Every structure is written in C-alpha cells, then in structure tokens.
Amino acid sequence: MTKQLLATTENANNQNSQYTSLNDPEIANVVAHINEEHLDELLGFLSVFTSLSTAELDRVDAQITDIYAEGITIQTRQKNSKYQPTNAQDNPLHDQIFFINFATPISQLNDLQAQYILLKQRADKKLGKKTIKLTKQVFDVQNSYRISKNMLRLELSMPSLDDAQSSDDVQLRNTKGATISTSVPTNEAGYAYLFDLEHNATTNALMTDSDEVDDHKTNDSEKENVRPTRPHCYYTLRKAWQADDGIRAWVDVFLHGDTSGGNWAAALKTDETVVTKREFPEKVEHLRDGQAVLIVDETSMPTAARLLELWSNPKPPLIICVTQDADDQSYFDTVKMRSSLDSTGNNNSSISIDNKIDCDTETHGNDHFAVLPIVTNQANSGSGLATLIDSTLGDYLADDPLQIDKVWGALEANTAKALRQLLRERLELSRTDVVVKVYWRHD
DSSP, rough: OOOOOOHHHHHHHHTTTTHHHHHHOHHHHOOOOHHOHHHHHHHHHHHHSSSOOHHTTTEEEEEEEBBBBSSSEEEEEOOSSSSOSSGGOTTTTTTEEEEOOSOOSSGGGGGHHHHHHHHHHHHHHTTOOOOOOOOOOEEEEEEEEEEEEEEEEEEEOOOOOOOOOOOSOOEEEOOOOEEOOOOSSSSSSOOEEEEEHHHHHHHHHHHHHHHGGGGOOOOHHHHHHSSSSEEEEEEEEEEEEETTTTEEEEEEEEEOOSSSHHHHHOOOOOEEEEEEEEOOOOOOGGSSSSOOOEEEEETTHHHHHHHHOOSSSOOOEEEEEEEESSGGGGGTOOOOOGGGGOOOOEEEEEEESTTTOEEEEOOOOSSOEEEEEEESOOOOSSSHHHHHHHHHHHHHHHHOOOOOOOEEEEEHHHHHHHHHHHHHHHHTOGGGGGEEEEEEEEO
C-alpha cells in the first residue's frame, strides 16, 4: 500500500519515475483543493497506510505533491511550533514523501474520485471514524415552506423501522414501493446528502408524457429543457428525528436566482420522492472544547443551527452570520442551544461598520450564543468578503477580548480560501483548529 520516498529531489524523481504520469492540466487544481480542504484526510492516510506514529503525526502537516495512475504522493512538513528544530536536516519528518497506492490504477483524472473515496473509506474504518457513503436513499416529500425570506424548508420522511429490527441500516420500501436505506443520522450536524436532481426532472417528464394525448406528447427537445443544468447538488440535513409515523427530516434550501438546486427544490410537490446518491459527515470534532467561532452564510446556516442544538462544549460559540438579505438573519431566531433550552433573556447591542454593511450583535444571555450579523446586499463571495469578515471579527474582539481557540466555517470557495489565512494570522491558530469549508462555488 505505501512506499516511503527519499526527501532529496534527485532521489524522489528517480523513485517517481516508476509511476505513470496522468499529464492532465487539471491535476494542479485538484492537488491544491485537496491540500486546502482535506488536511485531516491526508493525515488519516499517513496514520493508516504508513508507519508514522501518532506522536509524529501530531508534529506535522501534510500535502499531496502529485497524483499518478497508481496512487498519490504525500509530503510531510514539520509544523511551525516549539518542536521545530533549528536544523531541519536533524528532523527525520522534514520533507519526507510517502507513496500511497490506489486499490486500482486510474487511467484518467475523472477516475480519481472513486479511488480517493476508497482510500478514505479504508482509512476511516481503521481509525473508527464515520465516513462517506455511496448509498442511495429515497425520501417522500411531505411539505415545503419558507422559514425566512429566501430559505425554503423541505419536510421529508421515510417509513418507520420494524420494532423487532435492531440494524442501523435496514432495507425497507417507501410508499411508492422503492427500496431504500433507513440509516438517517439524528444526532449529527452538517451531514450532507448529494441529491439527484435529474430523478425529479425525469419523473416529471414521464408523467407529462402519460397525461398528454398522443399527438401532443412532450418531444425530446422539450424533455431536455426540463432537465437541470446540474444533475445533482449537495444539501445539508438540517435535522432528523424518529416520529410515530416514521423518520422525519428537514432540509433547508437557499433560493437565490435561477439555479438548478433552487429551481428543483421550489418545484417539489407533496408526495413526490427525492433521491440521494451519496452522503458524508461534517468535520466538527474539534469544536468539542475551547472558545469557538462559527462563520456561516445561507448555505451553511443549517449546519450551524444543528450544531447549536447538539452543542456539548461548555462555552457557547460566537456566530458570524453573513447574508445577502437582512430578512434571512431571522433564521437563528428560533434556534436554541442544547444547554439553554430552558433559559430565556436577550440583550441587544450594535456594531457599526463601513461599506454599507448592516451588522447588529444579538446576545442571548451568558448561557446562549451571540450572533454577529453581516448583511451584504450582494452575492456572498470573493476575497473582499473574507477581509470584511476578518475585520468585523477583529472589531468585535477589540471590544470583547475573547480568546478564540477553534473556528468552523463554510462559505464560497474564494472567500473560504482567503479567510483561512486571515484567521490563522489573526488568531494564531493551526490549520487543524481553523476549519473553513467550501460549500459552494461562484460559477
């Protein structure tokens, strides 16, 4: 599974020559994405597929240096910490390169995702962690309604489990007779599903055909027009629970402009089915202790809301909530922390900032969370927004000098990339303590 390569350029090149280059111009972008977004996964690969000890892994960062047909090369770098030796040559972990084989060699970059997922599944299983699932789920649509100006809540359901069955992943049939899996997490925040948008477009097209007389049937070009421009889209499970009549779930969808996901969600009707193709848990384990700040926009507010309802950290978090429309800031008004469900009280104060951005801080008492809203009146993307978030946090900390220990956020790709570095510098935290995810891309 793993070969350790020598650190010198000459020897590394000799070793790498035995592997097959893919010669795809997109490899550099894929490598950059994995290195920015998936450090914990790379460290997991090193933990499972190499001989590095836990103590050694605690002292290093990791990054992919290349992708070959047969596997990936991962380089370790010593963290900037008290462990950093004066002479890097005396550090056995400095610039070490490890080759990790795929289960099956790939012939093109499009095959990478499947092999990377297999590596992750093997590593997570060995480490006892929850992992990505390539599982089909079928939900019934019960209802849909707006919970804020631009946020649509889908109420979904699944059949109840037979009381005599104890499996967490039982195969049943829904009201339409389709085979489904019932492994819906009820105590996780940020659990994501990849929804199959084409399932509903295809179903609707077939229903149109069956309803029309022969000489007025929908033709192929019209069917193509009803298909979404994207075949699938990720949405977060806002909440799930076991009810008397089955498993119930909420999925909150931000409606913004003419988008495939938003159009799909808005068009769903009661008693339709929706299908998911893949699912995976969110990375929030680092929030269990220390003072945390959560940084969200409309796409990640559902994750933060569920985090608050399941919060077990004795310190309530600070939330920076960025919305395009001020009316969507009401999303958190009915959300209560687990530790504060029986508490009441709130105090209001405000912070004034420039660039015509409204920003009012609402504090819900000592045992509750504080929300620092930012309203932009435009699409929430770009490095400029990262600078605004960073400066807003800086202004808040100047008046209320909290010692921030942990960060979790999820934003647009360019915003997330810029914000990570700004927060690491401002808060002097490591990469593992500043988790800012990409939830969407401004295409």
